[in-house]
Amino acid sequence: MKEVLIAERPKSMYKVSTHYCPGCTHGIAHRLIAEVIDELGIQDRAVGVAPVGCSVLIYNYIDLDWYEAAHGRAPAVATACKRARPDLAVFTYQGDGDLASIGMAEIVHAANRGERISVIFINNAIYGMTGGQMAPTTLLSQRTSTTPYGRDPKASGYPIRVAEMLSTLAAPGYIARVSVVKPKYVIKAKEAIKKAFLTQIEDKGFSLVEILSTCPTNWGMSPVAATNWVEEQMIPVFPLKEFKVPE
Ligand SMILES: Cc1ncc(C[n+]2csc(CCOP(=O)(O)OP(=O)(O)O)c2C)c(N)n1
Numbered sequence: 001m002k003e004v005l006i007a008e009r010p011k012s013m014y015k016v017s018t019h020y021c022p023g024c025t026h027g028i029a030h031r032l033i034a035e036v037i038d039e040l041g042i043q044d045r046a047v048g049v050a051p052v053g054c055s056v057l058i059y060n061y062i063d064l065d066w067y068e069a070a071h072g073r074a075p076a077v078a079t080a081c082k083r084a085r086p087d088l089a090v091f092t093y094q095g096d097g098d099l100a101s102i103g104m105a106e107i108v109h110a111a112n113r114g115e116r117i118s119v120i121f122i123n124n125a126i127y128g129m130t131g132g133q134m135a136p137t138t139l140l141s142q143r144t145s146t147t148p149y150g151r152d153p154k155a156s157g158y159p160i161r162v163a164e165m166l167s168t169l170a171a172p173g174y175i176a177r178v179s180v181v182k183p184k185y186v187i188k189a190k191e192a193i194k195k196a197f198l199t200q201i202e203d204k205g206f207s208l209v210e211i212l213s214t215c216p217t218n219w220g221m222s223p224v225a226a227t228n229w230v231e232e233q234m235i236p237v238f239p240l241k242e243f244k245v246p247e
Pocket residue numbers: 051052053054055071094095096097098099102122124126127128129130135215
């Protein structure tokens with residue numbers, strides 16, 4: 001029988017297995033970034049800034065030049081890299097603990113300055129790597145290791161909607177929220193990641209793609225239940241849309 005190739009590993013991904021838990025969607029986000037980098041032909045000039053969280057080892061999976069930034073400081077590192085070498089395509093990859101908690105100041109000011117960088121922001125509503133503590137994006141009533149009775153807004157405030165908040169700023173060029181939990185969301189997610197890189201390449205300012213992702217391990221769910229939970233519980237709070245597009 002004739003073999004037909006319908007999918008292959010992106011050229012910019014190493015031939016290794018990832019360390020992610022079953023049902024974690026970090027790996028899907030990685031693959032989409034690699035596909036976009038291949039399609040734009042920018043592997044030799046793309047530079048990533050890795051976070052401190054479950055995806056800290058992203059540099060073992062995508063074959064690029066990488067920096068490792070201290071917790072939350074990725075937008076500052078990316079700013080320095082891009083200002084020194086405007087010809088590079090510079091992006092950060094950050095979880096919600098990284099970006100919206102310790103790194104909140106960095107991301108707001110980088111966006112407000114309109115830095116020509118792209119940010120891939122993984123919102124899984126929890127700190128994954130360190131044992132499932134509450135993140136700024138944790139939903140109301142969501143149980144985490146630091147909110148065992150559910151997140152109470154009186155004690156912990158409300159979930160922060162990063163894409164909405166940053167889209168109130170004048171400088172950003174492209175801001176969108178997507179998901180990767182089911183195939184029907186993945187095509188739009190890839191389009192958004194591509195637009196984010198093109199916004200940078202075409203010098204149209206700062207870009208950010210927020211990706212609703214899973215953490216079955218710390219949510220205490222099966223992989224299937226976790227994907228359903230994103231659809232049923234997260235998307236109503238974090239709607240999927242393009243908030244800003246370049247003029
Ligand atoms: C300055 C600093 N504070 C705290 C930590 C511990 N720490 C490492 S990863 C992490 C949470 C990561 O969560 P998130 O960014 O949401 O990524 P995920 O693991 O969910 O992908 C924390 C608190 C650290 N490494 N450095």
